[in-house]
Amino acid sequence: MSVSGEMILAGRPTRGEGAPFAASNPATGSAIAPDFPTATRDDLERACAAADDALAPFRALGPADRALFLDRIAEELAADANAIVERAMAETGLPRPRLEGELARTMNQLRLFGRVLREGAYLDIRVNKALPDRTPPRPDIRLSMVPVGPVAVFGASNFPLAFSVAGGDTASALAAGCPVVVKAHSSHPGTSELVAKAVARAAAACGLPDGVFSMLFGNGADIGAGLVADPRIQAVGFTGSRAGGTALIAIAQARPQPIPVYAEMSSINPVLLLSGALEQRGEAIGKAFAAALTLGAGQFCTNPGLLLAVEGQGLDSFVSSAAAAIRATTPATMLNRGIHRAYCAGVRRLASHPAVTPLAQGVSGDGWVCQTALFTVSARDFLAHPELHEEVFGACSLLVRCRDAVELRTVLAALEGQLTVAIHAEGADDQAQAAWLLPLVERKAGRILFDGFGTGVEVCDAMVHGGPFPATSDVRTTSVGSLAIARFLRPVCYQNTPDTLLPAELRDANPLNLPRTCR
Amino acid sequence: MSVSGEMILAGRPTRGEGAPFAASNPATGSAIAPDFPTATRDDLERACAAADDALAPFRALGPADRALFLDRIAEELAADANAIVERAMAETGLPRPRLEGELARTMNQLRLFGRVLREGAYLDIRVNKALPDRTPPRPDIRLSMVPVGPVAVFGASNFPLAFSVAGGDTASALAAGCPVVVKAHSSHPGTSELVAKAVARAAAACGLPDGVFSMLFGNGADIGAGLVADPRIQAVGFTGSRAGGTALIAIAQARPQPIPVYAEMSSINPVLLLSGALEQRGEAIGKAFAAALTLGAGQFCTNPGLLLAVEGQGLDSFVSSAAAAIRATTPATMLNRGIHRAYCAGVRRLASHPAVTPLAQGVSGDGWVCQTALFTVSARDFLAHPELHEEVFGACSLLVRCRDAVELRTVLAALEGQLTVAIHAEGADDQAQAAWLLPLVERKAGRILFDGFGTGVEVCDAMVHGGPFPATSDVRTTSVGSLAIARFLRPVCYQNTPDTLLPAELRDANPLNLPRTCR
Structure with a gap:
């Protein structure tokens, strides 16, 4: 079948009679034939x-x-x-x-x-x-x-x-x-x-x-x-x-x-990095995070747009590893001009925010490409600035550094509804902390997952791709x-x-x- | 237990500190002790x-x-x-x-x-x-x-x-x-x-x-x-x-x-009186209708507030029987002054409507009592006057006289969503007509019932007490x-x-x- 610019009207191929438009190739920015009358x-x-x-x-x-x-x-x-x-x-x-x-x-x-x-x-x-x-x-x-x-x-x-x-x-x-x-x-x-x-x-x-x-x-x-x-x-x-x-x-x-x-x-899909997990495998989680963040230029509803973690050595090793992986990412073409524009504006907003510090950027490129970005902010500032809770659609994420688990829970409680919350946990202390957090997590999201990221939504009987407003x-x-x-x-x-x-x-x-x- | 004017606040009996009010006995209009602080x-x-x-x-x-x-x-x-x-x-x-x-x-x-x-x-x-x-x-x-x-x-x-x-x-x-x-x-x-x-x-x-x-x-x-x-x-x-x-x-x-x-x-619960049913048992349906209409002073969400029927001898015998039964109904006390006022206003609105003819009224009485009322209107006028589609909460009903089954279906199609639609059908012709109407009926109501009235809502697994807006x-x-x-x-x-x-x-x-x- 070739593309002819037709709609389907009550089951039948039909040419619209409204103003025509054309698709654009996001890699080149040029129009693709044919025209589509609306x-x-x-x-x-x-x-x-x-x-x-x-x-x-x-x-x-x-x-x-x-x-x-x-x-x-x-x-x-x-x-x-x-x-x-x-x-x-x-x-x-x-x-x-x-x-x-x-x-x-x-x-x-x-x-x-x-x-x-x-x-x-x-x-x-x-x-x-x-x-x-x-x-x-x-x-x-x-x-x-x-x-x-x-x-x-x-x-x-x-x-x-x-x-x-x-x-x-x-x-x-x-x-x-x-x-x-x-x-x-x-x-x-x-x-x-x-x-x-x-x-x-x-x-x-x-x-x-x-x-x-x-x-x-x-x-x-x-x-x-x-x-x-x-x-x-x-x-x-x-x-x-x-x-x-x-x-x-x-x-x-x-x-x-x-x-x-x-x-x-809209969902920023918080990832809770508990201390045991960071200590045991901060570096590996950092790499996996960068891969999840940059997949498909980050253009997933379940993209990990927010990380919550308690300060410490484990977090440092996570950050170095994630930053190194992000710096090595080649830029991927975004879906269209509007999404690219909104992404760049979102990244600029974070970069120029007085409470936010950049941690790493991916390789830049020409055209409508996504330059991956990772920022960090203290929990206190994050709580004081609700505008930082907003989604930046694309491969951009914000690490919220918390003093302790209580502050991490406070940040979680302040968030709006989410599609997913991911928890990385290792060992008895993390398990106890996860158990303490879970009743709150359950109120925040439709899907709760462990030791992974929300990208990749399995189509099966048990899947929930939904969540409290504004996720859905x-x-x-x-x-x-x-x-x-x-x-x-x-x-x-x-x-x-x-x-x-x-x-x-x-x-x-x-x-x-x-x-x-x-x- | 005696009534003391208390609320339950987080599990505990608590006296409010807002402005108090008292209940009224609707049979006498007088206040009943004690006061209830809000x-x-x-x-x-x-x-x-x-x-x-x-x-x-x-x-x-x-x-x-x-x-x-x-x-x-x-x-x-x-x-x-x-x-x-x-x-x-x-x-x-x-x-x-x-x-x-x-x-x-x-x-x-x-x-x-x-x-x-x-x-x-x-x-x-x-x-x-x-x-x-x-x-x-x-x-x-x-x-x-x-x-x-x-x-x-x-x-x-x-x-x-x-x-x-x-x-x-x-x-x-x-x-x-x-x-x-x-x-x-x-x-x-x-x-x-x-x-x-x-x-x-x-x-x-x-x-x-x-x-x-x-x-x-x-x-x-x-x-x-x-x-x-x-x-x-x-x-x-x-x-x-x-x-x-x-x-x-x-x-x-x-x-x-x-x-x-x-x-x-809000639901007026249309009752479709098909011709065979009216011919075979118009009188009995009339009596049963009057009983359903006046039950509990008509204060049910499922009260039969609308009758649709095709003109004919069967309908005449239904009307005489229903009217006679209604004229004999003793007035019942309504729940409160507001409901009584709204009922009287609704009945007056119908009585003074140029397109509407009164068919029967129940016995009147003193106080907040419900005087049963039955009116009739032609399908054409009903279709031309959407204000006649509104619920009058209480024992009031409106019979819409249709020229034929096609007009009856047109009236049904013009109605808003309902809790119930009842169909009275007898014999092969009615069954065929019901089969023709049912796809439309199913779009209009949450409960479809035959040869009865919607009052009486069974609490069971299969019950649906719901329906399209504004029913719910x-x-x-x-x-x-x-x-x-x-x-x-x-x-x-x-x-x-x-x-x-x-x-x-x-x-x-x-x-x-x-x-x-x-x-």
Whole structure:
């Protein structure tokens, strides 16, 4: 497949009639053909109307048939893998192995939800049969989860495949039975087109209603805002900046009928370096930290942007090792001009902050590249300056030096919500300290990990990629892993309903053979 | 126990120092002793601080121990049952059998959550053990649900026991491991005190931290708003008016860290009377409708406030029967002066509406009594006048006469979200029509029921007492039934965590013997 500048409107390749834009190659800054005409308000209206029409037939399809659709999307992506990866390389500056890995992960994610659908436990089916002889008699009541309705998904810049057009939000929403309207990220429109066409081919092959999937080009203020405000849209998935997320939340809350926005926004992912671990293996942790920090130019939501440690010899050896590794890092191209600009501004802000001292910088370079940066600040100053708690998206981190474990805990308590908190611990003293810290850590983050870094988010049943605000807008959910499907479901119960009128999953004979809890 | 005018502040009976108020007997309008001094801002601060301190130990307690606490609350309520019921009769005007039933339901609800805790499936424990030989290696990842944090509960006026101090919100929040701060409803402060003291006795008997439970008196604008705005509160449970609910949501959204508000607000609970059912048993349905409408002076969230039917002989016989039954209803005392005033205003609004025709009125009476009212309007006029879609809380209902089934469906599509939709169907034609309507019905309501009315909400595993906005503020949840616990939980995962540092429910040896999914 070649990139032609088309959107997918209600399942069909369609050329927009709005103002065109082009992608830029972040390695060279030059535009990449072709142009992508954007969606008009009328295109948006048609996509939302078709999604609304598709809800009932898509909901009626049953989990096993939707699983076939997800599997088929994975197959269509595989069939077009080379074109997708090459276009993504050109549009994002990310290297081939990373994008091949990300495509594999995206396909696995679709298949994971296929498995979730076939198992059926996600429906939480509950059957309470009538108890006519009880006083008062109990009616027959049966509960299942149903799709919330059409879902708007915003492609993310930093994962052009796994958090974009056919990424986790789309996969989990489709799995739940929700038609999806994607607003593609303007950083990788060609990649978005190729992926969207794979989804559309899969939908057509499975005979699904047209409106099950649309993908539009357009800017956030017009098409993005219009999508969230559209009365047919019932939930929103977003991965991006805090400013972007809070803007969407405000639109969603101002609707006559407010809707949930699942925004994954901002996290500095504190790493707690306990004294025993630093003493035993400060040097090794320093190297591992530098590797985690610079991976993918630091453009991960789970990038280790904050280190908390108690002063001492172990910390010194960690710092020398991390600094040496950082000084040797070659600069990597960032995703786009805006991200590069924001990164440089963030680094400058830290470098010029009176309370902050630079520890190390990576090699610099030309173009939109990320020059790795590590700074340090005392715990006292960090506590006094909340602006230092803000995320700098990219390979930049801040080491907070604490006098003792109590001060370290005070710093942790002052932090906002996080996606991850990592703890490095070695020996009995560290273990005791970790045990003392954990109840607080648990309140701060969705994922707690030991002796590692949060980068690398496993797609599995037990993953939580979520956390308290502002890490996400909804602490009750995850955007990665099989539990992500719960974001797009709502419970409905049927009382005293004739068997033939019940949804198939609730009928007496259990024709879909799904697990149910009966009492 | 006698009523002394005390709150419960961090587990201890405490006299407020704010302006006092007294309850009124709605049957006589006269004040009932004693006075209840309200909470000061300082009391609120202490309650929230204690709740925050109690979170970690209460979370650490383990489900089985929290189940003992819930069972003990039920026992303490049973021990004080007579005093509670008599005080509630005086404060609410509700009759003894209703309040005895409601107390039994409240105790059953606590025990239901005790069972949920002992079974442990609500924790959704997922264990993905490490796969060191995979490429890339998979870390060990384990997920469990943890409490969201301290919860604010607002007592409801219309269920002084089951949706109040120890009602469904409190029971499910405590079950989840969340400390609770209740703002008592000012309509039944003595009942609230007695119930709160029962909860406090149970907490003391179980050796729980003081902050696990507080119950404050105070007005909504000050103590209620302050509670929702307090940074330690992490979720809110509310049952009441749309204006009250939306005000709390606005406060919760304006916080630096927004929090979820579970507000159950406004529902007119459409009843679809299909033609076959009306022809076969219009008279019987009319009688049953009048009984459901007037039950408890119509003061139920699930009261049948709207009837949709196609013109015809069957409908005429339904109307004569319903009207005759309504004309014979004796007036029942309403819960308080405010509700009575709003009811009378709502009935006057309908009576004076140019498009609306009165069908029947119940017997009138002195004092704050509810004179039942049934009106009718054409579908066309109903569609043209959205103000007719608003709830009139009390025994008032509006029959929408439709020309045919297509118009009936159009009316249904125009409605806002509902707690319940009831369908009366008889014979093959009705069944076909119901099947055609159901996909739309499912999008409109959390509970769909056949050949009955939504009043009477069974407390069981399969119940959904929820629905799209404005029925509730969060369509993904229920406030009745065992699934209500999910409102107060968030997922957290632990990665590569030493076994001794894992929460007990995630350890290898499964010491709490809880169900888990391992892969």
